[in-house]
Every structure is written in C-alpha cells, then in structure tokens.
Amino acid sequence: MDKKVRTRFAPSPTGYMHIGNLRTALFTYLIAKKNGGDFILRIEDTDRERYVEGAVDVIYNTLRDVGLNWDEGPDIGGPVGPYVQSERMGMFKQYAEELVKKGEAYYCFCDKDRLAELRDIQQASGITPMYDRHCRDLSQEEIQKNLDAGLPYVIRQKIPTEGTTTFHDEIYGDITVENSTLDDQILLKADGMPTYNFANVVDDHLMGITHVVRGNEYLASAPKYELLYKAFGWEVPKYIHVEHIMKDKQHKLAKRDGDASYQDLMQKGYLKEAVLNYIALLGWAPKGEEEIFSLDELIKEFDISGLSKAPAIFDPMKLKAINGKYIKALPPEKFAEYAIPYIKQSVKREDVDLNKIAALLQARTEVFTDIPEQVDFIDTLPQYENSLYCHKKMKTDETTSLDALQKALPVLESIADWTEENIHSALFSLVESLGVKNGYILWPVRVAVSGKAFTPGGAVELCAILGKEDSLDRIRKGIAQLS
RNA sequence: GGCCCCAUGGUCAAGAGGUUAAGACGACGCCCUUUCACGGCGUAAUCGUGGGUUCAAUUCCCGCUGGGGUCACCA
Numbered sequence A: 001m002d003k004k005v006r007t008r009f010a011p012s013p014t015g016y017m018h019i020g021n022l023r024t025a026l027f028t029y030l031i032a033k034k035n036g037g038d039f040i041l042r043i044e045d046t047d048r049e050r051y052v053e054g055a056v057d058v059i060y061n062t063l064r065d066v067g068l069n070w071d072e073g074p075d076i077g078g079p080v081g082p083y084v085q086s087e088r089m090g091m092f093k094q095y096a097e098e099l100v101k102k103g104e105a106y107y108c109f110c111d112k113d114r115l116a117e118l119r120d121i122q123q124a125s126g127i128t129p130m131y132d133r134h135c136r137d138l139s140q141e142e143i144q145k146n147l148d149a150g151l152p153y154v155i156r157q158k159i160p161t162e163g164t165t166t167f168h169d170e171i172y173g174d175i176t177v178e179n180s181t182l183d184d185q186i187l188l189k190a191d192g193m194p195t196y197n198f199a200n201v202v203d204d205h206l207m208g209i210t211h212v213v214r215g216n217e218y219l220a221s222a223p224k225y226e227l228l229y230k231a232f233g234w235e236v237p238k239y240i241h242v243e244h245i246m247k248d249k250q251h252k253l254a255k256r257d258g259d260a261s262y263q264d265l266m267q268k269g270y271l272k273e274a275v276l277n278y279i280a281l282l283g284w285a286p287k288g289e290e291e292i293f294s295l296d297e298l299i300k301e302f303d304i305s306g307l308s309k310a311p312a313i314f315d316p317m318k319l320k321a322i323n324g325k326y327i328k329a330l331p332p333e334k335f336a337e338y339a340i341p342y343i344k345q346s347v348k349r350e351d352v353d354l355n356k357i358a359a360l361l362q363a364r365t366e367v368f369t370d371i372p373e374q375v376d377f378i379d380t381l382p383q384y385e386n387s388l389y390c391h392k393k394m395k396t397d398e399t400t401s402l403d404a405l406q407k408a409l410p411v412l413e414s415i416a417d418w419t420e421e422n423i424h425s426a427l428f429s430l431v432e433s434l435g436v437k438n439g440y441i442l443w444p445v446r447v448a449v450s451g452k453a454f455t456p457g458g459a460v461e462l463c464a465i466l467g468k469e470d471s472l473d474r475i476r477k478g479i480a481q482l483s
Numbered sequence B: 001g002g003c004c005c006c007a008u009g010g011u012c013a014a015g016a017g018g019u020u021a022a023g024a025c026g027a028c029g030c031c032c033u034u035u036c037a038c039g040g041c042g043u044a045a046u047c048g049u050g051g052g053u054u055c056a057a058u059u060c061c062c063g064c065u066g067g068g069g070u071c072a073c074c075a
Helices: A019-034 A055-066 A085-091 A093-101 A112-124 A140-148 A196-206 A216-232 A262-267 A272-281 A295-301 A316-329 A332-346 A354-362 A368-374 A398-413 A420-434 A438-450 A459-466 A468-482
Strands: A006-009 A038-041 A105-108 A154-157 A164-169 A173-178 A186-188 A211-215 A238-242
Touching: A006 A019, A006 A211, A019 A038, A019 A055, A019 A211, A019 A238, A019 A262, A019 A272, A019 A295, A055 A262, A055 A272, A085 A093, A085 A196, A093 A105, A093 A154, A093 A186, A093 A196, A093 A216, A105 A140, A154 A216, A164 A216, A164 A238, A173 A216, A186 A196, A196 A216, A211 A216, A216 A238, A262 A272, A272 A295, A272 A316, A332 A354, A332 A368, A354 A459, A398 A420, A398 A438, A398 A468, A420 A438, A420 A459, A438 A459, A438 A468, A459 A468
Parallel strands: A006 A038, A211 A238
Antiparallel strands: A105 A154, A154 A186, A164 A173
C-alpha cells in the first residue's frame, strides 16, 4: 500500500495573495484531500528583506476564507515542525556537510567579487554565467588550511560533469537535461543558512511530503532537485508543475493589473466561492461538462490529468459570469445581506424598501460593485433625453409616450393603497380599456420614473419602490418634458 | 543568447490515428418577456506553419514560427 499522501503549500509572507499562488494552494489541497491525505502549511519567511508586517495573517485568512484548512501548520503544530522556515535554519548545515562527506558537495571559498567578475566575463563573451568550479577540486589540505584560517565559505552541489539527468513530472512526463548545463549551485550560504532550493529539498523530505505542486518557474531547477534527492539517497516526491496565469499572451498576471490578488477580487465584489471555482478552472479542466463546483465537489472531481501544460489567460468576463451564477443561487436573504451595503452607496433616502430593491437586483447582478450604478436613479431622477421614450419594437415615440403618461397619471393618482398589486392592476386595466399593447403604457412609465434605459425591474416594480408621491412627481416631469 | 516547456475558435478548454472536433464565457440571431437582465433555442473553428510516417494525422516524428520559463551567497 502506498504511504499516506502529504502535500504542502509553502508561501512567502509578502502581504499579498496572488491568485496563482492561491490556485497552487488549491491544487495542493485537492491532491491531498482527494487521496485522503494531509495538507500542510509551511511559511517560508527567510527573506527578511521582503518581510511585511501582518503578512502571515494574510495567508492564514485567505486560506481559511476559502476553506483550504491545513492539517499541520505554524499555528496548529504537527509532528514535523517547526512549520515556519526561519525557525528551522539551524538544521541545514549538517545536511550540507553530510553531502560534502559523501562527495556530493564541496566547500567553496570564492568571494563575491571573484564571482561577479567571472559572471561579467562570461556574459561579455556570450556564455551562460556559471560557476567555474574553481574550488571543486581543492585538496583536503587546502580546504583544511582555509577552514582553519577562518575563511568564509559556501557549500556547493557537485553536479556530474557528464551525462544527463531525467526527472519526472506528473503533467509533463519525463524531462531530460544535459548535466553540463547545470550550475554547481550554492546549498549553504556563507552565513551558514541554506539557499531556498536546498532548504526546500531538506524540508520536504523531513516533512514527508509526497507531492510537490509548484509554479512552472521551478521546472528549470527540478533537475538539480532530482540530483540532490539522489545525492542524499532520498525518495523523490511526485512533481506537479503548474503553468502561470497570464494577463494576456505575453504577460503574467501581475500585481499592477489589479485583478491579481485574492484581496483585489474580494474588493471588487466577487464571492469567494466563485473566485475559488474560477481559478480551479484556469489551467484545469473537469472530466464532464459541469463547471460549477463547491470545494467538496472539487475534491471529488479533481484529477491531475486535467491539468494543462500551457499558460492560461485570466478572463474577467468568465469570472463575472461564474460569480453571477453564484449570486443567483444565493438565498434571497443572503443576497440582500451582501447587496444592501452596495445599494446604500447610492440610495440614501430612507423611505424605500431596500429588501425589495435587493430582490429585484438579484437576477441581474453579476458583481456587487455593479449595484450602485444600477440603482442611482432612486434618489434623484437623472437628466435624460426624450429619445429614451422611443422604442421601435414597442412602437412608442415622444407623442405616444406623452399620451400614455397623461392617461396613466390620473389612474395612478386614484390609487389609494400604493402596493405593487394595485399599481399592476391599475395600469393593466388601463391597457385593456385602451386596447393597446402593454408596452404602450409601461415603457414610457418606466422611462419617466427612472430616466434610464436599463433598470432593475419594470414600471410596476419601480413605482412601488419609489412610492406614490415620487412616482407621480416623476411622471409629471416626464409629461412636462415631452410637452 | 544557452537550456527547458508549450501551441485546438476572441478566452478557458475536451478530444481521438479514421468523430458531425464536446462544453463554458464572450459575440451574433431568434423565442419568451412591460425594457434590460434571467431563461430557452440556434449560428460561427479543420485544430500556428512546412515537411515526413501511415491506406488515413488536427492527433505520431522532425524543422520553422510564435509564446512562456530559467540561467543570484532571492525566495
């Protein structure tokens, strides 16, 4: 029987959750849960330069918000802690030294100046910059002498000079590269701290990680990882390299694009379920035709074979559409709860029924931030052109509209109890007695009352919301404007 | 530039050596409807390009083109 699946999400606390990152977390989580395994959170906070106050909370909050709950992590602990990389720093030196003993790594005393100079020369002559292995074959005596003299050193990986290295990726298959193209990368820095690549390999091994999901940018360093695992004699985890999320064909979705982070999207009025659902679909395709999935459904549906090899372009339209589906599926009370703050942004008057407005809005809202503009006519009737009254299909124009409004006004004035039902029957009996099409009366009324071409609801609903006095007032204004 | 990866409609994408080349978003058209929306129905791709292999390739191989990634004592 296979051992238990363990996956990990290992973000750097930058204070920003890119949706590509969140998607990686999602896939990582899904692979674990799909196989009844554990999802582990490891914070990679060793980059002090990039440290941002409160950034770890952004990670916690985002993950919790969308329901990606971790089984082990900094806050809840676990058997293979610590789960914050800065607290693990002391443990890497011994592993680097173990590799030196095995002849898989070596001490390097080259200083940064020499390396910079080397790089300059190589670049100038059009060669790919690589360490020239100056210290690779130092004698035991030389090494000892330097060590005794207290010279600073790093430990480098000893890459085979010949042959090829092949690693396996679950979506790309086998990938082979010439060892001669691989650099003798630094494992342990002069300050005794591990480099990212080295720490990653050791941490993943120590934490028993079985599947590594990471961005495609790591594909190029994967052979070096492969070699490291082999050097240690450790079992290599399964790799799943996922492609980037693009803004367009040649640019990755970046922070400045405004759609790039989970926080951006939340601010724009998207539902977290919709965002999670949409990003799952970016670079992954379900087997069937269904596209709307809850997190639990994703666990059932997800399969690595559906992952794409090509980058995917982020499509705000599609996100909107999916968000709209989630909004329509919301219980009306829930929708009202979300929508009312947005309605209040443009509706300040207090004599209108916000819940009623919300009910009208639900079927025609794709994103909450669209709401204020849809209901801005409620507080004040906007200026509008008489051309709004003209509708070829309704066969209305300025003349017929004036007539319609003049006929509708007294009928509406006579309504004692201003309810939607009463308005409806009053207007429809007028239509009937005149023997005209519904639109003959209703279209002009709606225009007069809203001043807009598109409104959330028809004439009857709008009148009911605005109240008798305001509705009649607006109709009178319409009559005046048309006269 | 070296190395690696990728390439089906505007976008996300399914797909198999021989199919009418799914579906979704968007677009367009029609229907429903008191507008818009919602809903329903329908329309639009020969699979980047040039060569192979094959009875047959969009599906396999090679070149080209295009795009992406990567080449730090950063993570």
